Amino acid sequence: MTSLDTSTETEDSGPSGYAAARLRLLSEKARPGSPRRAALARLTDEWLGALFTAAAPPRGTALAAVGGYGRGELSPRSDLDLVLLHDGTASPREIAALADRIWYPVWDLGLALDHSVRTPAEARKTATDDLKAHLGLLDARPLAGDPALVTNLRTAVLADWRNQAPKRLPELDALCRERAERQGELQFLLEPDLKEARGGLRDATALRAVAASWVADAPRGGLAEARRVLLDTRDALHLTTGRATDRLALQEQDTVAGHLGLLDADTLLREVYEAARTIAYATDVTWREVGRVLRARSVRPRLRALIGGGKPPVERTPLAEGVVEMDGEAVLARTARPERDPVLPLRAAAAAALAALPLSPHAVRRLAAATGPLPVPWPAEAREALVTLLGAGEPTVPVWDALEAEGLVSRLLPDWERVRCRPQRNPVHTWTVDRHLVETAVRASLLTRRVGRPDLLLVAALLHDVGKGWPGDHSVAGETIARDAAARIGFDRHDVATIATLVRHHLLLVETATRRDLDDPATVAQVADAIGTVGTLELLHALTEADALATGPAAWSSWRGSLVADLVKRVTAVLAGEKSDQPEPAEPSAEQERLAIEALRTGEPVLTLHAHPETAPEDGAPEPVGVELLIAVPDQPGVLPAAAGVLALHRLTVRAADLRAVDLPGDLGTTSVLVLNWRVAAEYGSLPQATRLRADLLRALDGSLDVPARLAEREAAYPRRRGVQAPPPRVTVAPAASHHATVIEVRAQDAPGLLHRIGRALEGAAVRVRSAHVSTLGANAVDTLYVTRPDGSALSDEEAMDVAQALEGALR
Incomplete structure (x- = not known):
């Protein structure tokens, strides 16, 4: 099929000509993605412009595209967001007739239409009263008629947005949080809403609005590409279903993947999750910066009055070597030298997590650019910092996300890349594989009082499902990977063997307890033979509980917990003959x-x-x-x-x-x-x-x-x-x-x-x-x-x- 020239291909300005050209454009395979969206927007612009001109509009009128159409992001089944502007000189009857000449042809084609008729003053007042209307008008674009009406309105609306930022931005933040609570995290959903879920297109649009306020700007790295991936996926979804839907249902995923030239549904989800993670991280960073700037604006006048008009001092509280707290974030100290200190990324992450502070994105970016690789095996300080980071509890998650955003995790643990953003097509699982591993470490951090070697528990929790990135039994593959990773991290032979055993048998206790006869001595003996020592059993018991709790609410219960505890008690009795782990005092040197x-x-x-x-x-x-x-x-x-x-x-x-x-x-x-x-x-x-x-x-x-x-x-x-x-x-x-x-x-x-x-x-x-x-x-x-x-x-x-x-x- 030949390339479509939208400036010459429309036979007439009526619905049939536009519909035919639109159909040809959407059936093209040569121009998917951004080029097709732009071509569809141009085609629609020309058609609507022709409708407006044919209606003999009175002076002082204009047609504007707003929202997604204003940005030129027309997917096959997108709504047309239009505003008919007039300066108030034409009669209401003339304006109504003009509107009918535009709206009815759109409806005749069965296209979804979001429309309004307003003067600039009315539009501006509506924006002041309605946050969503204000967001749509930020992207207003003239289509036909008097362009000054549209450009002047957009200038005024942008000025209002910037002037009202201290009020508007918290409202927008609350709206985004409420939507995220209702729709969930896109990067972890098996059937995500590409628009409404957290990390979706709505959040990407909100980031544009924040940037337009001049209060803060989102991190630029990867954001445009993430937005493109989600838009391309929505295009393919519309073409697959023939409906205006944003929910990527399971039954559509293979077909959508084929439209996009991807191998399968899992590959599609990984790309979508990666994009959503980029947007979600940018959202967190941006709203944190918005809060910091707005707080500073409210406090600065009082500070200046107190210190006689001078510049307020910047407080820096040391957290660790080369790491300080400043303005609510963990940042690098002025004396830090990442190029000479390969342990600094882990030390900074551990210090941030222990202090329950976010790790500054500027610091992470500098660490990723300047820090060299760790020696293998890692020095003891690096191993200690990793364990500290994993043991910090809930604050570990945002710090880990910050390291992920700049590729530092995969640099530290190369096998991590295979599980990164990997979906789990089991409804019991709440998270992707990589996030499940981090969540398991978070849960394990609450169980460290039960074990004598919390460092082994935390590292095994981080690695227990790492084999899911490889074919075959993930426990078997994971044992080999965990053995290599533990040696890389710097554990000794005995500890490496213990971690490998925990990964290999991380499902052993729960599967045996729920599927075997615990009164049969052979059952208990087999578990005892596999585990080997009381110390390893103690660790495996804690790992089993942490793994289940991090899987989802359906994976653990008091019944399962009691069965596992009973099995552990019986296996402990079998292993009780081994020598005590308590060290007897040695002779002085x-x-x-x-x-x-x-x-x-x-x-x-x-x-x-x-x-x-x-x-x-x-x-x-x-x-x-x-x-x-x-x-x-x-x-x-x-x-x-x-x-x-x-x-x-x-x-x-x-x-x-x-x-x-x-x-x-x-x-x-x-x-x-x-x-x-x-x-x-x-x-x-x-x-x-x-x-x-x-x-x-x-x-x-x-x-x-x-x-x-x-x-x-x-x-x-x-x-x-x-x-x-x-x-x-x-x-x-x-x-x-x-x-x-x-x-x-x-x-x-x-x-x-x-x-x-x-x-x-x-x-x-x-x-x-x-x-x-x-x-x-x-x-x-x-x-x-x-x-x-x-x-x-x-x-x-x-x-x-x-x-x-x-x-x-x-x-x-």
């Missing part, structure tokens, strides 16, 4: 003994601070981030809370710690010296000098430094915000875990001063800490404490429970 002797000789604390090389994953357990700090102090009350409090005051994050009592012979018998081996990292900036730490420790021990009061002052000065409530702390007693002491486990949200509060609570309970093993895994602290009575004997069961309850109460 030569360096620790040397410091203990020095502390005993001087009667004062001895302290050393030095860098410690990171252990490669294949050499054993991954080393925590930071430097090594050794402190030896003659045994006395309050050492643990004093030392931990001093570290918190100096903004040192405890990544790992080990406390032990070293007994040394002396002239007066055996004397005990406490040796504390810390792995610490500065929250931001450089490490403090060892001499300052020692001086403050002496003051804390003699009571001249009020550590609790200083920590309270610091918390009040720098409040940290959380988007969701962290899981409550959990304190348990591990029975029969040691022959020499009572073992108490503390699992809590990591926070400045946490170990100080634990130490104070134990001092208050009148127990002696024989040794302590502290680890920080992302945002979670997992601490094992070996405690005794003051005489060195283990606590009774009742005493141990009292101490655990007191400790849990103090941490709450």
Whole structure:
């Protein structure tokens, strides 16, 4: 078929000529997409212009296209949005006759028509009273008659829009939110409404309106292409169904995909989801900027009055090394050097999520452009930052979306690209595969108190369905991918094997519990053989629940939960014969003994601070981030809370710690010296000098430094915000875990001063800490404490429970 020239092909201005030309244009295969929409708009312009001229219009009249037609976005079944303008000089009868000569031919063709007849003043007043009418008039375009009427009206309407922005934009934001609540997220719907759902064409139009207000502008990257994808899909949908519909129904998706030259319905949905995600992200960023600008406009006059007309100061609150909070966002510090710091994207993301702040799109863009690849395996700091990001709860989602928007996630985890925007054609599933993985990590973050290795739980949650990007059983494929990804992230061999097992068997518990006879010993034995250890079973139980809760409301129930819990109890009994996971205190090292002797000789604390090389994953357990700090102090009350409090005051994050009592012979018998081996990292900036730490420790021990009061002052000065409530702390007693002491486990949200509060609570309970093993895994602290009575004997069961309850109460 030859190309259609819309300027010459219309045989007459009547309906039949236009209808024939329109039919030929829509049946063309050579010009789909934007060219066809533009050609259809031109064809319609010429026809309506001819109708207007043939009606012998009186002076002072004009025909204008508004809304989608004004933008030239005519899909095959789009409405024609028209306004007949007049300056009021013609009689009402003349205007009515003119309108009839235009409207009736449109109706005769069966085209949907949204029409009005107004003077410019009436149109302007309608726009003031009706937000949707105002939005349509922003795109007014003259078709025929006096063009000055249309251009002057549009100029006035745009001026009104800008002047009324402080009122109009919040109204538009509320309208978009209400529509999103009603229609859902386009990027996650199996039968999405391309126009009304969040991330659809309505939101793209709203972004244009925001830009027209001059208050804020949407991120430009990919936005025009996303809009084009949705418009092309709507064109194909109209041609497939022959109806003016925006809902992409399941039964139409393969045919629509064929119209667009795509492989199948899944390919179509991935393209649509990708476009919707781009628009939704731009919407979030833009409305956040609108709110910031409007707040600044309302506050600025008062600030200027208070500071005498000067420029208001810009507050920057440090969040992490190279990351600060500014104006409600996490941004890069002025001293940040992304080109020299490959861990910065993960560190910035973790800091933003922990503070429940959005990650600035400008910062993400700079990170994507300037940051080099991480070494493989990742350094410990990068692994720690990823775990912290995943463990932050609900605030993880928008931060993850920001990383996705600039391609950083796929750069960090190459296999992510295969599950990105991948639809799940199971009505039980609420999300696409990639979003389901993130949501599972969010759910898992609420269950971290139940497991001894929250870092493995969170990473397994992120990877458990990653095999859905490959053919075959996704659990089998996922095991291989997860093994490679975990090794890339920097876990040791044992942890890599555990993560791979969790991914391979993430459906095992729920499928066995609901489909097998749990009274059959063979059933329980098979599960025990597959899982192997109590620690892995504990992780798998939490992953099973998180996965189901993140799937959708139909995937989990109290009945399913009770069946899975029963199975776990039976499998635990089978595995109960394995050795306890609790570490027995090891013998002190030569360096620790040397410091203990020095502390005993001087009667004062001895302290050393030095860098410690990171252990490669294949050499054993991954080393925590930071430097090594050794402190030896003659045994006395309050050492643990004093030392931990001093570290918190100096903004040192405890990544790992080990406390032990070293007994040394002396002239007066055996004397005990406490040796504390810390792995610490500065929250931001450089490490403090060892001499300052020692001086403050002496003051804390003699009571001249009020550590609790200083920590309270610091918390009040720098409040940290959380988007969701962290899981409550959990304190348990591990029975029969040691022959020499009572073992108490503390699992809590990591926070400045946490170990100080634990130490104070134990001092208050009148127990002696024989040794302590502290680890920080992302945002979670997992601490094992070996405690005794003051005489060195283990606590009774009742005493141990009292101490655990007191400790849990103090941490709450």
